[in-house]
Amino acid sequence: MIQTTDGIILRKQNLRETSVILTLFTKDFGKMQGVMKGARGPKAAMGNNPEMFSLNNVVFYERKRGNLNSISQCDLKDFFDPIRSDLERTVYADYFLELVDAVMMEGDTSEDIYNLLLNSLKFISKPVSPKRVARIFEIKLMEMSGFLPELNNCILCNKEVEGDGNFSLRSGGILCRACEAEDKSGVRLSKGTINFIERVRKSSFEMVSRLKVSQDVGKELELFLRKFVDYHLQRPLKTVEFLKKINL
Ligand SMILES: [Zn+2]
Numbered sequence: 145m146i147q148t149t150d151g152i153i154l155r156k157q158n159l160r161e162t163s164v165i166l167t168l169f170t171k172d173f174g175k176m177q178g179v180m181k182g183a184r185g186p187k188a189a190m191g192n193n194p195e196m197f198s199l200n201n202v203v204f205y206e207r208k209r210g211n212l213n214s215i216s217q218c219d220l221k222d223f224f225d226p227i228r229s230d231l232e233r234t235v236y237a238d239y240f241l242e243l244v245d246a247v248m249m250e251g252d253t254s255e256d257i258y259n260l261l262l263n264s265l266k267f268i269s270k271p272v273s274p275k276r277v278a279r280i281f282e283i284k285l286m287e288m289s290g291f292l293p294e295l296n297n298c299i300l301c302n303k304e305v306e307g308d309g310n311f312s313l314r315s316g317g318i319l320c321r322a323c324e325a326e327d328k329s330g331v332r333l334s335k336g337t338i339n340f341i342e343r344v345r346k347s348s349f350e351m352v353s354r355l356k357v358s359q360d361v362g363k364e365l366e367l368f369l370r371k372f373v374d375y376h377l378q379r380p381l382k383t384v385e386f387l388k389k390i391n392l
Pocket of ligand 1: 298299300301302303319320321322323
């Protein structure tokens, strides 16, 4: 059956001389893969060269499960130009793609995650801190994937956590003062950081992108989310290694 949808290109692999295999996160079909013939080489039509993290309208022939779809058209809708002329923004955008690719299986659909990815690419194209966009993206993606537990009550005794807490990756939640000895490897979360996470998960991207974050909260958040995301992925992301290398 012929289908059409909007999709963001997550991955592109060359196939033989003139074809590519595209991995997309689409609005209506979630994560999907398809072969696009004639997308490379001297005979490739102008404008028929799909690029990473671009938004496209895709026309494809849907195959049965286990077979690659066949993409006949991939019309560019947004190229996110400002991302491409700035190394830091490019690496963060690649990181968003890699993270979505890692948490979503082929065939998984989520319009929320599609909109999140699209919004993150739009925001990181603006003159805002790419780091802040990355933190919001991580919190919202973890929330939408069902990984992020609520942070107001202790995961072990259910008492309300007042003030700072310790996040236990092993227990999958926050520990109150009385319980924090249960996991000495817990990650410290100050009240300010907990409040920020709670606000991000409940508010729109637009709203939280304007929130000011103190340097301390920013650093704590980065450390926590790095450990939290790594724990749930169980394999290192290439973009994270690269971000470390170039010290971003
Ligand atoms: Zn407790």
